[in-house]
Amino acid sequence: MTTITGGLVSAGASIAGASSVCSIRSDILDVEGGFRSRRIELVRFAAVATPRLQARKLEVRAGVGNTFGNLFRVTTCGESHGGGVGCIIDGCPPRLPLTEVDMQFELDRRRPGQSKITTRRKETDTCRILSGVGDGLTLGTPIAVMVPNTNQRGQDYSEMLVAYRPSHADATYDFKYGVRAVQGGGRASARETIGRVAAGAVAKKLLQEHTGTQVFAYVSRVHGVELPDGVIDHETLTLEQIESNICRCPDPEVAEKMIAAINAVRTRGDSVGGVVTCIARNVPRGLGSPVFDKLEAELAKAVMSLPATKGFEIGSGFAGSMMKGSEHNDEFYIDEAGNIRTRTNRSGGIQGGISNGETIVMKIAFKPVSTITRIQRTVTRDKQETELRARGRHDPCVVPRAVPMVEAMVALVLADQLLQHYAQCQLFPADPVLQGTSSVQRAPTAEEEAAMYSEH
Template identity: 45%
Template sequence: MAGSTYGNIFKITTWGESHGKAVGVVVDGCPAGVPLCEEDIQFFLDRRKPGQSAYTTQRNEDDKVEILSGIFEGKTTGTPISLVVHNKDHHSADYSQIAECYRPGHADYTFDEKYGFRDYRGGGRSSGRETIGRVAAGAIASKILESLNISIMTYSKSIGNVSINYNNFNKDEIQKNPMYMPDSNAAKLAGDMLKEKMAEMDSVGGIIECVVAGMPTGVGEPVFDKLDANLAKAIMSIGAVKGIEIGDGFAVATSTGSKDNDGFKVENGHISKTSNHAGGVLGGISDGSPIVLRAAIKPTPSIAMTQQTVNKSMENIDINIKGRHDPIIVPRAVVVVESMVAVTIVDLLFQSMTSRMDNIIKFFK
């Protein structure tokens, strides 16, 4: 299968299936000397693991990570870092009913058409458990960004029809509620709404917002490897994402040049912008302002409500999905979005190191 590797210099390759023995990632291109231990990675994995609340799948996985290579005496060695998480609580029998039919909203049909064969246990390679490798790699990328004073804040902007009120924004609240919302009032309303949808055997989607602070100017390439283009590819590669916008996003379509253009000013000897409608990216290159992006997450496709589908015998049938599934993907996807943003930025930072001859001379002399 092609397409399991992402990045040019800082590369990640995820592997494994939902109900296989394990899932994991190989990270190549990480510099030597980065302080790293399993606890650093586990902190990120704990943010996406199942069973955190009544609103997530009750699959009982501790998602404990094991470092197999690339670390010695608490620091990266510059060689490939291999990370593994073993699957333990997989109920493959729950999926025997879908072996001969296609679940609405899933990759069952397209996977079968492409390969002529599919692992139907929990979605196989198309399962959300594939994101464990992304999150583990994101933990490493975040350690690199931390050393450069670049920080990423990611949270649920909306769940279903419940959106946060920026007047109530509290960064510390994000980790305190199961919705990962920076607004405690909105989190409570979202929880009440989700209980109703669960009773109706239905699911909802939402929007994840990500803000990157401390970005230097000049990161990103001006043509195919634009910062915003690579971010879009990284985020859209997450299975549940159906749309992404950067800065004002789709709102620019109804704006005007006089409103949408960000002015420049000199302040304390540095150039900065008077606004940030562009979301921190101009011409595919970072402009020094915070990067602001939003990802639209679709409702969980696995619902117990009766749905119409077909089987391999070309018969129209009804289906009720069994198994343990999230009524909403958004809260657990917050760290996945953050991780892919971190991986993308690190990769482009490394590419930017060779953009200017004076920087090369300074490094080697």
């Protein structure tokens, strides 16, 4: 018999009794039986009883990665060909001005069918705020957002019922879960990012209103066409420059070459990848923490959780490995306002895992879309080799539509880090000598806030 004592479950025998679901605090599972003893932390477990004299099954269910953030938390839900997709945003401070218009602007930048170089799937992606906002202000309660799916075509995926798309999540979802949503790829579809972009709009609003932080991303490479570093001035870059063409490259000449490269592979039923550069301006000093929760580590995890991402670098990135310390170091100076600044920004706005007040600069690499209409060799679920020609409406290059997705994830990280900074470091007055105007300022006291309202 299996014994459950002191939060320990010894696997290797059956669990007697009817089906039950148990929540255990600080649960530990000891797995023994031919393998070296291994301990796994659990959130909960379900003991499933089967007919008498047959082996019982212990199902272990842990977190499945649908929630992001610590204090500013976002949970996304929905599949590509389900009824809809959405999110729940928890931890947003109250009294932040917010309407569906704020979210819709960002969702329109992400939606499919917006140009000839994106998927032909037509969705309006109209969002509806179900809770957490009243009279144009956040209430401090969970904000629920839903976007319906209206243009599904499940018949395009009939061949994929048994055959795996090369380099897609089809196979690995089966390896892990034993079941998958074939139509549209389910949670592996880029439609999952609708919830992220909607939540990112809230994070952007919070950052802009409270610290003046701006997050901008743009396409800096499509296949072999690259926008050289230094051509774009990150201190003056505007959203209008980014949105001036369908490729979202702020240099019009380079953008035309990128569009031509995408069209060339689209007509051949193929796809290409590229790079998105993202910047965050006016970031308060002091966000992030040392060791495991460094700001660049949090940013890397966030953007690398997006579909099709394969690379991340910040500041000088891999090029920095070819420099000497004397070449790479960002020397300090005092600016006209008396703030500590750096003469260069090879650190990318982060030193020691903590923001230094300079512009954060990062690059994210996206692989080519795996679903293409060219014939590819693959295998079926029953391990038979075959060929597959995918149908459906897919992006020949995901990079232009990835721009608002990257912005959203970066904004979510910064908003979460801002709240964590307040929680840890704002109990005592800020040091005006070191933190200055570039740092996060303390929140006003109740008396100060009342005085401000009385003045108006």
